[in-house]
Amino acid sequence: MSRPRPGEPAGPAAGNRLRLRKLVLAIVILLAAVGAGLFGWKSWNDAERSSRYAAWRQQLKEESKRNDVIAALREELRESPDRADARALLGEALAYAGKYSDAIVELRDAAKRDPEGVEVRVFLADVCVKLDLIDEAVKVLKEALQHAREDDSPQIGLRLGHIYTERYRGSAKDEDFRAARNYFQDARRHAASEAEAMDGYAGLFLTKGPEQDFDKGIAAYRELMAKHPDYPSAAKIRELLDMVDKAQSEPPAPDPKEPPKDGDAKKSGDG
Numbered sequence: 001m002s003r004p005r006p007g008e009p010a011g012p013a014a015g016n017r018l019r020l021r022k023l024v025l026a027i028v029i030l031l032a033a034v035g036a037g038l039f040g041w042k043s044w045n046d047a048e049r050s051s052r053y054a055a056w057r058q059q060l061k062e063e064s065k066r067n068d069v070i071a072a073l074r075e076e077l078r079e080s081p082d083r084a085d086a087r088a089l090l091g092e093a094l095a096y097a098g099k100y101s102d103a104i105v106e107l108r109d110a111a112k113r114d115p116e117g118v119e120v121r122v123f124l125a126d127v128c129v130k131l132d133l134i135d136e137a138v139k140v141l142k143e144a145l146q147h148a149r150e151d152d153s154p155q156i157g158l159r160l161g162h163i164y165t166e167r168y169r170g171s172a173k174d175e176d177f178r179a180a181r182n183y184f185q186d187a188r189r190h191a192a193s194e195a196e197a198m199d200g201y202a203g204l205f206l207t208k209g210p211e212q213d214f215d216k217g218i219a220a221y222r223e224l225m226a227k228h229p230d231y232p233s234a235a236k237i238r239e240l241l242d243m244v245d246k247a248q249s250e251p252p253a254p255d256p257k258e259p260p261k262d263g264d265a266k267k268s269g270d271g
Helices: 014-057 065-078 083-096 098-113 117-131 134-148 154-169 174-188 191-206 212-226 234-249 262-270
Strands: none
Touching: 014 065, 014 083, 014 262, 065 083, 083 098, 083 117, 098 117, 117 134, 117 234, 134 154, 154 191, 174 191, 191 212, 212 234
């Protein structure tokens, strides 16, 4: 039997101390096991919820199932009112149902609860445009752009280009024109968004306003057709270009104020 070290208790006190150490060790092991179990349960619960939300999002495309999804999400939020993802999905569901005024309330709340959420802000911007809230759409898309992944940034830039084009159509302000032009030019640098950016750029120059430049817009459309002949709107653009070519090939109509030439006067006299 080993002797106790100097300063250590001997006899019954030593046995009590040993039992206490074993008890503490057992508690530490138990807490670690419980913590691991809770983490595993949370991971499973999050995965299950994500799968459920993905299924609901697919069901939104079916008009007959939208009301059921909306009811399920409202019930989900009654139990967990702080869930930004559930609130964002409810906003999407309401927008799909055409209830834009209700949708924007939920989407604004979801965006506030998720300061770096990109997807919710993109959807919120679309609803803002539906409600003609152009300034708010610009604001939330700029917020989304700050946190977007590199692959997502061009599409957000395209949205901003189109929205600024609409704002320019109403304001005729040079700053709105320049903003739209710059966003289209930035989006054009990426292969995935190049064609649509060229389309937006051309349409911008054809938009009525102080910066309208018909020749530049038509030239941009010609370049688009040369680089992307299979672009989804190619048929419509080619129809426009054919009309322009036909108009340019025809001789100009005579000016009624211009005096007739000698030959024309003779013909008139012969009649």
